[in-house]
Amino acid sequence: MRHFAxxxxxxxxxxxxxxxxxxxxxxxxxxSSRFGRRFDILLAPGxxxxxxxxxxxxxxVEYDVTRVMQVLADESIVNGPLHAHAEWVVVPFQFKKAxxxxxx
Amino acid sequence: MQILLLSAxxxxxxILRSVKAAFRRDLAVTQKTDSRYAERLRRAVTTxxxxxxxxxxxxxxxxxxxxxxxxxxxxxxxxxxxxxALQALNESRSEVEALFSRYSIIILIxxxxxxxxxxxxxxxxxxxxxxxxxxxxxxxxxxxxxxxVDKRHYDHAVNAIEQFDAAGIRLIExxxxxxxxxxxxxxxxxxxxxxxxxxxRGLRGLIYVLWDLSQVDxxxxxxxxxxxxxxxxxxxxxxxxxxxxxxxxxxxxAAARCCDNPYYAFHKPAGxxxxxxxxxxxxxxxxxxxxxxxxxxxxxxxxxxxxxxxxAVGTPKPWGVTALFAEYTGAHxxxxxxxxxxxxxxxxxxxxxxxxxxxxPEPAPVAAAMPSPVVSAAPFPVVDAExxxxxxxxxxxxxxxxxxxxxxxxxxxxxxxxxxLAGNGATSDLPMDGVELRRLLDMMWFRxxxxxxxxxxxxxxLEALIESTAVPDYAVKLGRQTMHLRELSFEQLQTIxxxxxxxxxxxxxxxxxxxxxxxxGAEAVTRVRFVEAPERHEPSRMESLLQRLRG
Numbered sequence: 217m218r219h220f221a222x223x224x225x226x227x228x229x230x231x232x233x234x235x236x237x238x239x240x241x242x243x244x245x246x247x248s249s250r251f252g253r254r255f256d257i258l259l260a261p262g263x264x265x266x267x268x269x270x271x272x273x274x275x276x277v278e279y280d281v282t283r284v285m286q287v288l289a290d291e292s293i294v295n296g297p298l299h300a301h302a303e304w305v306v307v308p309f310q311f312k313k314a315x316x317x318x319x320x
Numbered sequence: 321m322q323i324l325l326l327s328a329x330x331x332x333x334x335i336l337r338s339v340k341a342a343f344r345r346d347l348a349v350t351q352k353t354d355s356r357y358a359e360r361l362r363r364a365v366t367t368x369x370x371x372x373x374x375x376x377x378x379x380x381x382x383x384x385x386x387x388x389x390x391x392x393x394x395x396x397x398x399x400x401x402x403x404x405a406l407q408a409l410n411e412s413r414s415e416v417e418a419l420f421s422r423y424s425i426i427i428l429i430x431x432x433x434x435x436x437x438x439x440x441x442x443x444x445x446x447x448x449x450x451x452x453x454x455x456x457x458x459x460x461x462x463x464x465x466x467x468x469v470d471k472r473h474y475d476h477a478v479n480a481i482e483q484f485d486a487a488g489i490r491l492i493e494x495x496x497x498x499x500x501x502x503x504x505x506x507x508x509x510x511x512x513x514x515x516x517x518x519x520x521r522g523l524r525g526l527i528y529v530l531w532d533l534s535q536v537d538x539x540x541x542x543x544x545x546x547x548x549x550x551x552x553x554x555x556x557x558x559x560x561x562x563x564x565x566x567x568x569x570x571x572x573x574a575a576a577r578c579c580d581n582p583y584y585a586f587h588k589p590a591g592x593x594x595x596x597x598x599x600x601x602x603x604x605x606x607x608x609x610x611x612x613x614x615x616x617x618x619x620x621x622x623x624x625x626x627x628x629x630x631x632a633v634g635t636p637k638p639w640g641v642t643a644l645f646a647e648y649t650g651a652h653x654x655x656x657x658x659x660x661x662x663x664x665x666x667x668x669x670x671x672x673x674x675x676x677x678x679x680x681p682e683p684a685p686v687a688a689a690m691p692s693p694v695v696s697a698a699p700f701p702v703v704d705a706e707x708x709x710x711x712x713x714x715x716x717x718x719x720x721x722x723x724x725x726x727x728x729x730x731x732x733x734x735x736x737x738x739x740x741l742a743g744n745g746a747t748s749d750l751p752m753d754g755v756e757l758r759r760l761l762d763m764m765w766f767r768x769x770x771x772x773x774x775x776x777x778x779x780x781x782l783e784a785l786i787e788s789t790a791v792p793d794y795a796v797k798l799g800r801q802t803m804h805l806r807e808l809s810f811e812q813l814q815t816i817x818x819x820x821x822x823x824x825x826x827x828x829x830x831x832x833x834x835x836x837x838x839x840x841g842a843e844a845v846t847r848v849r850f851v852e853a854p855e856r857h858e859p860s861r862m863e864s865l866l867q868r869l870r871g
Contacts, residue, residue, distance in 0.1 A: 231478040234461075234495065234585055266465040276464060276471035283475070
């Protein structure tokens with residue numbers, strides 16, 4: 217889960233990083249459910265940034281999440297609809313349910 | 321030096337239009353003070369607008385349009401898709417390669433707005449590099465946070481920038497995000513003007529340095545542009561009071577402005593950089609400018625800042641300082657640049673040279689050694705070479721130079737052997753070729769060289785020129801009178817050159833006479849050899865008009 221979250225954030229902020237800039241362009245939080253099947257990555261703009269937010273960049277954030285999921289190509293995890301929580305954009309994830317097992 | 325300014329796509333085209341307009345405004349000012357200089361400046365630069373969309377080029381003169389991929393796009397643009405733009409470029413690749421082959425320096429301007437800029441900027445730079453051209457890409461990273469583009473197109477732009485970095489091609493990256501200042505909001509046209517003017521002014525200064533390469537060693541340029549990282553161009557005007565020197569405040573302010581351009585991506589310390597100072601003031605002021613610039617770039621004994629200085633002597637206003645800073649990203653193998661298109665340029669292959677070894681050409685102190693300085697516009701420094709270099713006049717070295725051109729270039733660099741020869745070597749057996757001399761006299765930098773030559777040298781150069789050149793004694797109109805060139809005074813020749821329309825075939829000879837007057841004084845013009853002018857039927861105005869219509 218943590219590994220996935222790290223990869224997700226790294227790819228999400230990659231195009232936003234201006235060469236050699238010291239500060240991260242995005243602030244990040246992570247939270248997970250008690251049993252670990254669901255987790256959220258919370259994203260907010262870095263210092264003097266305006267992205268990501270859902271108030272005027274909803275389409276862009278949706279595009280970006282889809283883009284990152286395609287790059288990561290992790291079929292065990294799916295993402296849900298985005299929503300806002302205060303200044304944060306919440307990107308919900310959950311592990312795919314395992315399909316029926318067949319006994320031979 | 322032939323420099324190509326090429327835009328890619330609509331956004332790049334808009335910037336180039338703006339740069340061109342600012343450049344023209346400067347030229348108009350220059351035209352008033354020195355029309356020959358303005359003409360040379362104008363000829364040094366070619367502007368071309370590359371696009372996939374025919375409509376976007378429709379307001380431009382035909383010769384400036386470069387429409388690519390007509391089969392791929394149907395002349396309708398890249399449909400906001402960089403991949404389509406790349407296909408269009410591939411379709412027209414041979415035309416673009418042919419265009420590039422005619423220039424030594426290619427300045428590319430594009431934005432990551434929609435399709436053509438993002439899709440073609442990097443491959444265009446690659447084509448230029450493959451042809452061993454010196455390429456300076458200027459690329460705009462758009463702001464998606466301020467809704468100039470959507471995130472998808474912004475990512476295309478980022479992809480193009482990453483390609484430059486991966487290929488080790490330095491670029492000027494302009495960050496449109498920085499144009500939105502919450503604490504000082506401004507209308508968009510003002511922001512664009514602020515972004516584009518330093519490019520236009522900076523290019524003007526750079527073009528001066530680059531157009532004949534006598535001021536900088538090509539191998540130094542090969543080092544400046546080598547490796548990855550960003551470049552930053554800056555210009556600050558210095559306008560001293562009439563007849564006076566710029567004071568410390570003016571210098572301080574100019575240095576700060578030159579270094580402080582908030583729109584450029586530039587995060588590392590500056591390494592090898594090119595500083596061009598333009599203005600007729602003393603070397604004391606030059607030294608202050610250099611010092612303040614170094615301070616503004618936070619240079620100390622540990623920093624990698626290695627400025628290459630070029631001095632534009634006798635340039636018309638606006639005066640100031642132009643800088644091209646390169647981020648220090650380590651030591652890199654110098655670029656291989658093919659300067660073979662430029663006559664008289666010494667190509668130093670891949671040789672390494674410490675930039676600190678450079679001796680910047682010092683502005684020569686003014687002394688009364690030259691015969692009557694007739695030209696008031698664009699005066700150039702005059703120096704008595706014997707008095708300037710008292711220590712080296714005794715024993716001129718043997719002929720270390722094979723041509724007069726080579727010797728002149730070395731004098732311009734303040735090469736000690738050349739300076740010694742310039743002071744007292746007029747009897748050396750250095751061959752002088754008339755054609756080469758005429759070409760040299762056209763070079764702006766030769767003014768500095770001339771000022772460093774001893775009187776004997778100047779006399780020898782004039783004699784060689786007179787001996788090798790016979791001027792056809794054309795009949796010209798002066799007011800209502802028809803006179804021959806041999807009958808005209810230097811002042812009258814200048815009047816004709818500046819106030820009348822002179823036929824193209826007569827212009828080079830008229831220019832030569834004026835040049836002789838400028839360098840050696842009005843009296844020298846009377847020493848020029850004239851021969852009978854060939855019979856020439858000058859077309860009447862009506863004939864000229866008809867000819868144009870037929871053409």
